[in-house]
Amino acid sequence: MKRASKDNTGIPLLLRIILLLAVSEDDFDQYCGDLEEAYIQCRKTKGKFAAYIFLVKQLLSSIPGIIYSNIYWGGTMFRNYFKIALRNFNRSKLFSVVNISGLSLGMALVLYILLFVKFHLSFDKFHKDVDRIYKVGIMTKSDRGTEWAGSNMSPVGETIKNNFPQVEESARVVNVFEPAIKYSDRMIKGHSGIYAESSFFRIMNFPIIAGDTKTPLERKNTVIFTKTLASKIFDKVSPIGKIVRINNEEMEVTAVIEDYPPDTDFDLDLYVSWKNAEDWQWMGWNLLSRATITYVKLKDGIDPKQFEKMISNIPAEHCSEEMKQKNMEAKLFLFPFKDNHLYTWENGYREGRKALSYVYILSGVGILILLIACVNFMNLSTARASLRAREVGVRKVIGANRRQLVKQFMGESFLSVIISAALGLVLLFLFTPYFNELTDIKILFENIWSSDSVLGLCAIVILTGLISGLYPAFYLSRYSPAVVLKGETSGTAKGVTLRKILVITQFTITVILMLVTIVMFKQVGFMKDHYLGFDKEQKLIIALTDWEMITDNFESAKNEFLSNSSLTKASAASGIPGVFVNNLYIESEIHGVRSSNGPRCLRCDYDFLKLLDVNLLAGRFFEKERVSNPDESGLVINESASKMFGFKSPDEAVGSTVYIGGDTSTEIIGVTKDFHWVGLQTEIEPLVMRYVPELFKYITLQLNTENISETMEFIEDKYKELFPGQVFDYMFVDENFDKLYREEDRLVGLFTTVTLLGIGIACLGLFGLAAFMVDRKRKEIGVRRVLGATVRNIVIMITKEYAGWVIIANLIGWPIGYYVMQKWLEDFAYRTSIGLSIFFIALLIGLGIALCTVLVQAIRAALSNPVEALKYE
Amino acid sequence: MNLITRSEEIILLIILKLGEEAYGVQIREQIFKDTGDVWSFASIYTPLDKLTRKEYVRKTKGDPSPERGGKSKFYYQVTDDGLKALREIQAAQKQFWSGVPDIQTQNNN
Secondary structure, three states: OHHHHHHOOOOOHHHHHHHHHHOOHHHHHHHHHHHHHHHHHHHHHHOHHHHHHHHHHHHHHHHHHHHHHHHHHHHHHHHHHHHHHHHHHHHOHHHHHHHHHHHHHHHHHHHHHHHHHHHHHOOOOOOOOHHHEEEEEEEEEEOOEEEEEOOEOOHHHHHHHHHOOOEEEEEEEEEEEOOOEEEOOEEEOOOOEEEEOOOHHHHOOOOEEEEOOOOOOOOOOEEEEEHHHHHHHHOOOOOOOOEEEEOOEEEEEEEEEOOOOOOOOOOOOEEEEOHHHHOOOOOOOOOOOOOEEEEEEEOOOOOHHHHHHHHOOHHHHHOHHHHHHHOOEEEEEEEEHHHOOOEEOOOOOOEEOHHHHHHHHHHHHHHHHHHHHHHHHHHHHHHOHHHHHHHHHHHHHHOOOHHHHHHHHHHHHHHHHHHHHHHHHHHHHHHHHHHHHHHOOOOOHHHHHOHHHHHHHHHHHHHHHHHHHHHHHHHHOOOOHHHHHHOOOOOOHHHHHHHHHHHHHHHHHHHHHHHHHHHHHHHHHHHHHOOOOOOOOOEEEEEOOOOHHHHOOHHHHHHHHHOOOOEEEEEEEOOOOOOOOOEOOEEEEEOOEEEEEOOEEEEEOOOHHHHHOOOEEEEOOOOOOOOOOHHHHOEEEEHHHHHHHOOOOHHHHOOOEEEEOOOEEEEEEEEEOOOOOOOOOOOOOOEEEEOOHHHOOEEEEEEOOOOHHHHHHHHHHHHHHHOOOOOOOEEEHHHHHHHOOHHHHHHHHHHHHHHHHHHHHHHHHHHHHHHHHHHHOHHHHHHHHHOOOOHHHHHHHHHHHHHHHHHHHHHHHHHHHHHHHHHHHOOOOOOOOOOOHHHHHHHHHHHHHHHHHHHHHHHHHHHOOHHHHHOOO | OOOOOHHHHHHHHHHHHHHHHOEHHHHHHHHHHHHOOOOOHHHHHHHHHHHHHOOOEEEEEEEEEHHHOOEEEEEEEEOHHHHHHHHHHHHHHHHHHOOOOOOOOOOOO
16 A cells, blocks of 8 residues: 555546556556656646646647547558458358348347337327326226226216316216218218217317317217318318218217327217217216216326325215115226326226237247347357457457457447348338238338437347347457467357257247247137137128118018028127127016126017027027017026026026116016127127117128129118118128137237248258358268268258257247247137147247258258368368 | 658657656656747657657666656667667758758848
């Protein structure tokens, strides 16, 4: 510590550190010593302050020189590195192509995923003060358990708004419906609408571009259209003030809103005034009708947690009687609107929606694919290290230190990565539409140029460069010149082991991806082929929007259709298979004890069961002669409903009385076998069927397979004759059902693409590695051939190793894949068994592809003339 | 002909002049005494560095001294090559000046 005490009067530590970093160790003593001497001199003569100034001046005056020499020498070395890198690319074209194509494919995928994630995270963020917007939900506890709902009783919004000054604005919307819009003899269908308050447009940022911007929905019978729908109905005429008929009610168009941006979940085409919904019977304080979605915007600075506590007991204040009677508990809660797209509160806690799982799945998969590409790079670089060993040796002899060499090789990998990123951008541009189809969202390629995407791109490039370049750089720069230049350039055993591990990792990833894809294929096929409990083939559905048209004459309409011999069965109903039908509140009574139930309810006529080809377990179905009004016609239920109501057997159910809505007593006349009303993702739900002609909306026809086009013509003609002024609109039950699996189809498509990409990149790497290995073994192969090995021996010798790797990768990948898919399948009520066979399929595909890749190289090597390989010895 | 630069020339001459005591601080002070200009250390080290690489000067490590915080002085000595370079530039100077009219008395205005 002798020196330290002397240092007290010396130059500041900071300067010392700067010097230490700037100059080599040898020079440090001299420079620091000189400076110190001059500094002390200066301090003695001119004082401490002047001495400091002196030091700073010295420091600053050296900067131009440093910069100059850095640029000059740095530039010279950079030119050299760049030249060598390009020469290396050029010398080994195959490896460069393998590296860069793999990396650019991976890059393109990751960049797409970057845009995808960004897109989903940006949802609904464009609303002003979105942080202050909340949805008011309700939590109920009863003997049916705890339920959380995002929709509420309709007076809740108004009550909150009137009693709490913390609320800046509240808005309610209710009842999404499918409007039949009629304007000057034209009928427009296939859109969706909702009943809303004007304040909805003050909370949400859906700008009103024409008409009344302040109070568009204040009067009854007013309606707002989106720009697209408005121009569809009115063409170029201004829609404001025009009268249209919506579901047979005359309404005035008061405003037009801008079309929605892509990053919102709203897709409603029209908004009808809340006043039209207000006098509906069920729009009161009634815990059973919680259909209104209530938005509130809190004032700035209000703590949502505290506010939630204040409002949570509102249901108790207004529905105390009902709660007591039904032994229920109900509380309001808030959930942030900004999380609406990715999360749901339906189970009481923040739970990810499908979009979020997509974000996770895709990000994970993207990283894996890029990792496969990085591994290619690492493997090929280290495998070929011996080729660069001499260069390293010479550079070291000339005076390069390790740091410089690491820099050089890192620079080379960054060069590859940057070229790949550029190519990846081109690929992204080309494939964005294709990926968009797979994910069913509209992502614009141009979004990649936004500042945060560019930042993300840079981060990806740097990360990829580091991952793929760091190890090879250290590996390559390690060579000792003495050893290398003597000519001993064989790769070390350590490098080989690592390479094996890396290849096995690559193949493990591809095996997992393969397993996932195969299981998905299997599950989707299973769902599509599974017998639904009824016959879905050759059934055509005609939708009718003017319900009254069918209420009285559905019978004659059916007969008209059935007059054609190609149409064998016909029935009218309120719903169609594949689409959920509404719930109905029913109280059942067993031994005098009542219990509440909410089965799904379908309204249909007496031919429906025959049409679907479903069997009865007990009792009878509706009979044409015995149906009168809905309450006296009785109720047909399915097996699940019978269990739900608490009956021990179907026979017990028949003849029992249940109470619709809690008061109207109805007799159960029959129990049917269970059948799937919707897709196999969901369990078969309890279903009750009633005969209510007022609610019939569809006519379903059973077609003969012969003369389809003729029959279709007949149906269309008949339709126009029977329902003049209506647009002929039809669909097929089986097609409708297949649509239910669109989400799964999409996932399968996505995974197939990604898996193929992964396998492709991994094989590229394997191809390169095998080519190199075979090249290195040329002499060995030559000697073996001379000593009598057959071509077969040689091919087996070479491929054996790679086959081993693939098998190990499979063994590792199987349990992981099994676990992942087990989890995925849990979401489905009816699922395929994973089975043993898929593991062998994965193994066979993996082995097949890997061996094909290697075999090409192996055969080429085995067939080559040994003389060629050995003549230089 | 490959001549040394002016700053290199000045430094070589000063090293010769200083003899045994030629190290960074002294060189800088001597430059100040002779020219009246304050040179930064950086502007001394750069030519010194170049001279060392060209082997016109030789650097030797001296004893550590307390006024330098215990660090050694590094003394410079002009080598034979350095002397040769000085002789060359001196000859060149002479050549340049020969035949030039007497600038002390001449007046071009």
